[in-house]
Amino acid sequence: MKKILLLAIATGLLSFTTVKVPADQNVKEKSELDCNYGQCRATAKSTGNQCMHCVSNSGDFYCYQHK
Numbered sequence: 573m574k575k576i577l578l579l580a581i582a583t584g585l586l587s588f589t590t591v592k593v594p595a596d597q598n599v600k601e602k603s604e605l606d607c608n609y610g611q612c613r614a615t616a617k618s619t620g621n622q623c624m625h626c627v628s629n630s631g632d633f634y635c636y637q638h639k
């Protein structure tokens with residue numbers, strides 16, 4: 573009986589770890605770029621993704637290319 577109880581606990585721990593995965597992905601998105609003031613919010617025409625430049629001044633939303 574003890575083995576069954578241990579198995580149940582192990583299964584519970586495994587499902588708990590699975591639930592945690594999305595939280596790790598959120599952290600990854602937040603630290604995409606290491607910018608002093610933040611990342612440019614414009615969309616790059618060539619790729620369709622967010623511009624990968626950093627803004628040059630505090631309070632700016634766009635990099636020097638997208639102003």
Ligand SMILES: [Zn+2]
Pocket residue numbers: 612613614623624625634635636637638
């Ligand atoms: Zn930009």
